[in-house]
Amino acid sequence: MRKFTKYWAIFKIQLINSLAYPAELFWRSIIVVLFLWVFAQLWKLPFAGTESGVIAGLTYADTLWYLMLTEAIELSRTRLIRNISEAVKDGSVAYLLNKPYDFLLYQLSTSLGETFFRWLLTTLLGGAMAWLLVGPPPDPRGWPLVLVAILGSWVLNFCMSALIGLLAFVTEEVAPFEWVYQKMIFILGGMLIPLDFFPAWLQNLARCLPFAYQTYGPARLFVDPSLERFAALMLGQFTWIAGLSLLLALAYNRGLRRLAINGG
């Protein structure tokens, strides 16, 4: 347990650091208001065309609250891929090897510390906007479950981002992988559109992939909380985190073997 206290300390330092530039934090977060306003304009049209006001089990209000949470999760992401790939490319990863901590756990701690307040502020601003547009949020009794799911989403994102960042060991440029990963979250992760609105075959495909467990899962749980949904989400997140962690450890150790250190 003592081993993890240093990572807790790193997390706390990063948490405080993230408040050092409140203006930057604000400008990054306020964008959610704009996005939600545009989404509100877009989604009110399909719902206005239905008699029941329900599409694939979601109302207009559900959809807006769903999109608020997916946006908050996406907008609070850090530059993790770039940080890791830069550390690999400029060789600074080598200087971290003799430090008394694990490089990947260090990155996880800083990433979570950096994410938290970004997410909180984005959620507060987005929540205020969504409330203004479509009324009160979904049942608050489901919120604790959603928080656990969001934490799982962050860890899952870390595993995938770190894997992409470590690609710098083998390829000169990782930015294209980062862009495509982000767009996969947008579409197959259900960030821009709930998976429920997809054609059946694409829904089935998306539900098998890790992207949906990062945004769709927590946001769908938020608008329609239930223990069954939570259990299925936890199982999916845990399975993907376990598999990707294994792959990540493997990729990191293989990458280190390729590392060439010149001078110092």
Add this chain to the structure above:
Amino acid sequence: MNEYHPTRTPAWILLIMRELKFLLAVWKTNIASAMEYRAAFIAQMLGMILNNAVYFIFWVIFFDRFRDVRGWELSDMFLVFGVAASAFGLAAFLFGNAFYLSEIIARGRLDYYLSLPRPILLHTVASRSISSGLGDFTYGILSYLASGYCTWDGFGRFLCGVVLACMAFTSFMIIVHSLTFWLGNAAGFAGLALNAMVTFALYPVTLFEGFSKLILFTIVPAALMGALPAEFVRAFSWGALGKLFLGALLLLGLAVLVFHRGLRRYESGSAIQVEV
């Protein structure tokens, strides 16, 4: 006493020619420098094409399920996405520093450009080329070709619309980043403005009415980057061309004015030696 020479080229034309030659030389250097990392350059370009294609799947799914948005269909989205992506890409590839101007101003890195006998703003924004911009530009053309509006004269209008939209977009970026002269560092605000411009440009203009539509033509002139050039590409009209040209010209004038007004407040970072 000067003699009258009827064939003598006016001084202002000579000046423009000289600056254009300079601009071409800067772009040539940028391309040569990007080619030093050829694999990364090609990867960024292809990656950006793929990135845009994956993003566009959203609209394919949306229109497959809901058919139209107040008269806008998938073909219209292909068209507007084509114009906006190409305009964005052209701006990123040719005037890449327009995206980093706040940082350049805040860190005192304008010193380098101030010390040279060339137009400061032009030199600064053209001094960086973002390789992925070429991917956006190419994707825009592919999107236009897929839109179903493709004809030979339409393609001419597409290129004309892209150039004017690029001019409007770059000018807008310069204006918001130039606020750094007054605010200290406007990078966060400029990021918000960039997101607003691109988001509004990439959504059907028919979604917005009244006051919000007014904003799209004024404060966040996204209509000049998406809807208006797309309308011009669909069918030629002097009205659309006039609005587009006038809008782009006004924004360019405003960008030059705001930047040079701000420049009076600039404090040197003594960074000449770093850049040379």
